[in-house]
Amino acid sequence: MVDSKNLLQFLKNRRSCDAFLQQKIERNDIDKIIEAGRNSVSFKNRQPWRFVVIDDDKKKKEIAEICGGRAIVENAGVIIALCSTLVDFKMKSGFEAYPMDLSFACSFMMLQAEAMGFSTKIISTFDQKSIQKYLFLPFKMEIPLLLLIGKEDKNVLYKKYKRKPLEQVVSFNCW
Numbered sequence: 021m022v023d024s025k026n027l028l029q030f031l032k033n034r035r036s037c038d039a040f041l042q043q044k045i046e047r048n049d050i051d052k053i054i055e056a057g058r059n060s061v062s063f064k065n066r067q068p069w070r071f072v073v074i075d076d077d078k079k080k081k082e083i084a085e086i087c088g089g090r091a092i093v094e095n096a097g098v099i100i101a102l103c104s105t106l107v108d109f110k111m112k113s114g115f116e117a118y119p120m121d122l123s124f125a126c127s128f129m130m131l132q133a134e135a136m137g138f139s140t141k142i143i144s145t146f147d148q149k150s151i152q153k154y155l156f157l158p159f160k161m162e163i164p165l166l167l168l169i170g171k172e173d174k175n176v177l178y179k180k181y182k183r184k185p186l187e188q189v190v191s192f193n194c195w
């Protein structure tokens with residue numbers, strides 16, 4: 021059982037990383053992080069994901085170039101590309117399930133990585149077609165997010181983004 025008080029403080033302390041040290045992540049640690057994603061929730065348990073792990077330095081550099089030459093992408097210990105395997109499915113509400121499923125998996129992996137002492141960053145601003153081609157994604161499969169994981173460079177001054185106040189985001193029993 022996870023201590024709920026500590027968990028809440030852990031969630032409140034987390035923030036996206038702005039700079040990584042150039043440090044590799046052990047395969048054993050990558051496996052644990054992926055295991056968290058594999059055990060994530062998904063609509064009807066369809067698990068419409070494939071986690072493409074990029075830990076090769078040359079490939080990280082090339083992905084960073086596709087992402088506009090960003091150092092944070094190149095310096096990440098590992099890049100996990102969250103790829104879909106099912107894209108044609110809509111829930112009864114009309115929403116597509118796979119972007120939500122992939123977001124949950126991303127979130128599970130982020131929190132596992134953070135709990136292991138790593139820092140994380142989500143990247144969504146890339147040309148999807150170029151990444152699809154680079155990773156040889158099959159036809160129709162999508163790639164909405166890249167998850168960067170690594171050791172934080174503590175010499176960089178970080179901004180902690182505030183959250184909206186509780187009363188602005190919560191109401192009970194009606195809007």
Ligand SMILES: Cc1cc2nc3c(=O)[nH]c(=O)nc-3n(C[C@H](O)[C@H](O)[C@H](O)COP(=O)(O)O)c2cc1C
Nearest residue numbers: 034035036037141142143144145146165179180181
């Ligand atoms: C769907 C999604 C896409 C995101 N894309 C990016 C991105 O492309 N680049 C980036 O720097 N951060 C990205 N983020 C991170 C958010 O900007 C960040 O979580 C938010 O500003 C709050 O900051 P914090 O994580 O430090 O609390 C993304 C987050 C989500 C959930």
